[in-house]
Amino acid sequence: MGTSPPPPGRDPVEEEVDETLLLPPPSSPPLPSSSLEFDRDRHVTYLQMMYHMLPHHYQSQEINRLTLAHFAISGLHILRSLHLVDKDAVVSWVLSLQAHPADDAATHLSTGQFFGFYGSRSSQFPSDNGKVLTHNHSHLASTYCALAILKTVGYSLSNIDSKTMSTSLRNLQQPDGSFLPIHIGAETDLRFVYCAAAICFMLEDWSGMDKEKAKEYICKCQSYDGGFGMVPGSESHGGGTYCAVASLRLMGYLEGDLLLGNVASSIIDVPSLLEWCLQRQASDGGFQGRPNKASDTCYAFWVGAVLRMLGGYKFIDSNALRGFLLTCQSKYGGFSKFPGEFPDIYHSFYGYTAFSLLEEPGLNPFCVELGLTDAAAL
Numbered sequence: 001m002g003t004s005p006p007p008p009g010r011d012p013v014e015e016e017v018d019e020t021l022l023l024p025p026p027s028s029p030p031l032p033s034s035s036l037e038f039d040r041d042r043h044v045t046y047l048q049m050m051y052h053m054l055p056h057h058y059q060s061q062e063i064n065r066l067t068l069a070h071f072a073i074s075g076l077h078i079l080r081s082l083h084l085v086d087k088d089a090v091v092s093w094v095l096s097l098q099a100h101p102a103d104d105a106a107t108h109l110s111t112g113q114f115f116g117f118y119g120s121r122s123s124q125f126p127s128d129n130g131k132v133l134t135h136n137h138s139h140l141a142s143t144y145c146a147l148a149i150l151k152t153v154g155y156s157l158s159n160i161d162s163k164t165m166s167t168s169l170r171n172l173q174q175p176d177g178s179f180l181p182i183h184i185g186a187e188t189d190l191r192f193v194y195c196a197a198a199i200c201f202m203l204e205d206w207s208g209m210d211k212e213k214a215k216e217y218i219c220k221c222q223s224y225d226g227g228f229g230m231v232p233g234s235e236s237h238g239g240g241t242y243c244a245v246a247s248l249r250l251m252g253y254l255e256g257d258l259l260l261g262n263v264a265s266s267i268i269d270v271p272s273l274l275e276w277c278l279q280r281q282a283s284d285g286g287f288q289g290r291p292n293k294a295s296d297t298c299y300a301f302w303v304g305a306v307l308r309m310l311g312g313y314k315f316i317d318s319n320a321l322r323g324f325l326l327t328c329q330s331k332y333g334g335f336s337k338f339p340g341e342f343p344d345i346y347h348s349f350y351g352y353t354a355f356s357l358l359e360e361p362g363l364n365p366f367c368v369e370l371g372l373t374d375a376a377a378l
């Protein structure tokens, strides 16, 4: 395959592609999984396709272009196929999406703006008078993905102007310790606390976050049943639980194997958290995000990663999980959310991370706290 860059010159979401290979026609029968084995070669082919051109179904996700690129590039790294990526082209594309103050940085910072990364080219367009474009600001999730991609392709983050990014990150933290994703106001929840923590960790600069306040916010999100809701008082959720535990880990509040340490002195309730996570493995072997929900490929990572951080991954039924995940493996490569459906890039990426946690041969080990391969995280 060639090494043409995914992002820079052409716009893959507008490329023509044989969509029948990628997403289901309206009334198609369930797809059989490709085999009873993890089909690494087909997964590499699938991600290569996504790297070169995204099918038009992703058009509405244009604003999340950096996130989609992260799934393709980091996914190829898990599959030990990063050589298929044109690293220089990727770096220059990612850096072109960094937000910089126009002139006087101090003035801009006082307006409360955040100078991270835009999610895509269209989000760099200026606001029009009709306020049609409302997302034209750098975003915490895009910034996390930008830094994750740069680390994955081996670009040193010491080369980027991170001072303004760290200083302006403070503008997003709220009095209760949570974070806005963009400075013009939006929902605040654990997802953006996690993005902020991962950004500070990767930049090796925590000046953008009041860690104590963030810690207090996270602890308030732990529910009576041991899991974490996205906001204080909400129902426990696999994604929120991952964001909480991974953030505390990156912030240095949860060290080592928690089950081997003094659980009673932990700032969170570890025994009930362990219990909640283990109960998320359903009778079909897969993991659900909440009680009474169907098993879904991505929770094999979100909940599995928490169990790995707690030291409790050894208590899951890994054979049963493997069996469930293989029913979500597409014969075209990639993973679907539920068994027998067509794959998408999000569930494919988390399928690969799940198989990495299961120590599938031929995959790179994964740093669960940071959401990158171990090699990229270092």
Ligand SMILES: [Zn+2]
Pocket (backbone or CB within 6 Å): 296, 297, 298, 299, 337, 347
């Ligand atoms: Zn899912």
